[in-house]
Amino acid sequence: MPDILLTPAEESLFQKLSAAAHKLGLPAYVIGGFVRDKILGRNSKDIDVVCIGDGIALAQEVATHFKPRPRVNFFKNFGTAQIKLPEIEIEFVGARKESYRSESRKPEVSTGTLEDDQNRRDFTINAMAISLNQDNFGTLIDPFEGMLDLQDKIIRTPLAPTQTFSDDPLRMMRAIRFATQLQFHIEVSCFESIKEQASRIDIISRERIADELNKIMMSARPSIGLDLLFRSGLLARIIPQLTALAGTEYVDNKGHKDNFYHTIQVVDNIARHTDNLWLRWAALLHDVGKAPTKKFEPGHGWTFHGHEVISGRLVPKIFNQLKLPAHDRMQYVKKIVELHHRPVSLTKDNITDSAIRRLLFDAGDDIDDLMTLCEADITSKNKEKVVRYLENFEMVRERLKEVEAKDQIRNWQPPVSGEEIMATFGLSPSRDVGTIKTAIREAILDGIIPNEHEAAQRYMLEIAAGMGIQPV
Structure with a gap:
């Protein structure tokens, strides 16, 4: 197979898929993310198989080629089926074409050809297919030059971006998510179309939007996607409290930093140290209260007094906007956000054990996560300042260990009930x-x-x- 390096297990699986399709007389293809990831050398746990005909029937035939025979989960209303194997999950669907109404992202679906199915794909890099048919087994079918876009690191739509995004506005979020995960560039006309159609995101469920946001947040450099969301106008419709942080303002030649770009740098900083999605969310929301608390004080400059309290109050509202988990995870993020300024005050001289005890008491088992956020919050371009701040926080960590060893305050239970x-x-x-x-x-x-x-x-x-x- 040119350009596609399969493992022996994948090669065996493809042969089984091919044999089943041949027996039923159904032209079949592996399509989408698996093809893209194999070309990029990324691991893939999912295979999408599209056939010209009945996808459920193909799945049931494929199952007979395995011992023990795997269960086939099928969804008759959607014409899709699924087989879960120990190492990989296979989805089956019949090729289809779709048409959309402007007020809904739910398409009218009808049977179609491979060409129809590739036309409806979101991006060229996801529209490539590998033939499972015996006459051209292993041939890469790439009508939109997705291979070139992979080489050039470009996100581009198969059809006109206006049509692709209007049909399914979630694809705007997906474009940004793929650009973030793969560190690709969105093609210029494609990005302009996202900006023009940003308001169409309003018809997408908050749950679907949050799912894409979480994937952006879990990437190696979330700031890529957060910046694209901001510049496209999508973020203003999803989390307006964040876009309110953008920009600088000067009075009497005194200005403040751009708190939006500071925030996304903090998210990148923390992403280097943790895969905890909710700690990354705490980093994203830690300064969200700075917009409503911003004030210029003559003779002093810009202040954001009490922003951590306001930020904490905004966390439940933002979680509710996005239908994010409403209980333990939201409370965790809220707590970290509310406490993120406390360790800063502990870097000063003559800090009492009492202040250390109170922070340990309030943070409990999350004290290490809180300190990780505090260290990520250092975004100064002055290297000497960064070193000094990190040394100060290291001293705080040592004081926390000393007081905890002596007083055992973390997750404190009263000695008298x-x-x-x-x-x-x-x-x-x-x-x-x-x-x-x-x-x-x-x-x-x-x-x-x-x-x-x-x-x-x-x-x-x-x-x-x-x-x-x-x-x-």
Whole structure:
């Protein structure tokens, strides 16, 4: 097979697919992402097979060529079928052509030829096919010169981009996602069409948009896609709170940095250190509160007081906009965003153990992720400044380790429980129980008493006595 280097297992699989297609008399082809990735030398876990005819029937015949015989999952309404093998997943569909209405991305589908099927593909690099037919087995069918576009690192549509994106506006997001993942360029007329049709993204479900966004966020350099989303006008329709950060402003010759481009650099910085999608989201949203808190103070300059609090408040709203996970993951991102400025204050001289304890208490098991974000937040072009900031954060890390080893505050559990307080004083659940419990916690965090049961018990008796409450 020219240009396609298959493993022995893939070669065997292709022969089985070919034999099944020949038995049914159905012309069949491997098409799309598998072909693209094999040419690029990337691993691929999915194979799309298109046939001229009944894709479900082909899948059922292919299954008979394996022992043990795999299960065929099929979706009659869509005319598609799926076989999951240990190492790879195969999707089957009959070739089709599509027509769209302007108000919907759901096409009217009819049976078609291979040419029809390649015409409906999103990009030239995804429209290449390999023949499974015995008369030309292994031939690369590339009507739109996708191979050249792979070589030139270009994202281009098979048909006019206006038609391709109007038919399915999600393809605008996919163009940017592929440009980010592959570090390709979007062809000029293609990108201009995205800008012209950016408003069409409004008919796409938030879930589909979020899925593409997450793939961009998990790429090696998310800033490529985030910048393209911004410049295309798509980001303003998806997360307007981020685009509000863009630009600089000067008063009395005093300006501030472009907080949007600072933000996407922070995302790139953190991407080098973590595959945690939600920590990357925390990096994306950490300064989103700077637009609503921006203020010029004469004699001082631009300020963004309390932006971390506002940023934290915006996290649930943005997650809701995009239908992102609403519970644990959103709370994690919110917490990291709200706390991201706290370690900065700990880099100053004479920071007390109490301040360290409180950060450990508030961050819990996420303290290491928080410090990773703080270090990623350093985007100065001054190398000496970067070194100094990183050294300061390393000192904070050491202080955190020392205090945690001594006081064991991370994921802190009170040495005196609410149940013990109630039993000691004969109280039922009440505000007094909460007051005593809070006083013990604050005393431990302030270093007034050690984080030990005996000391906490003595302090409990003192606090209760001051409240006029006696043990039973």
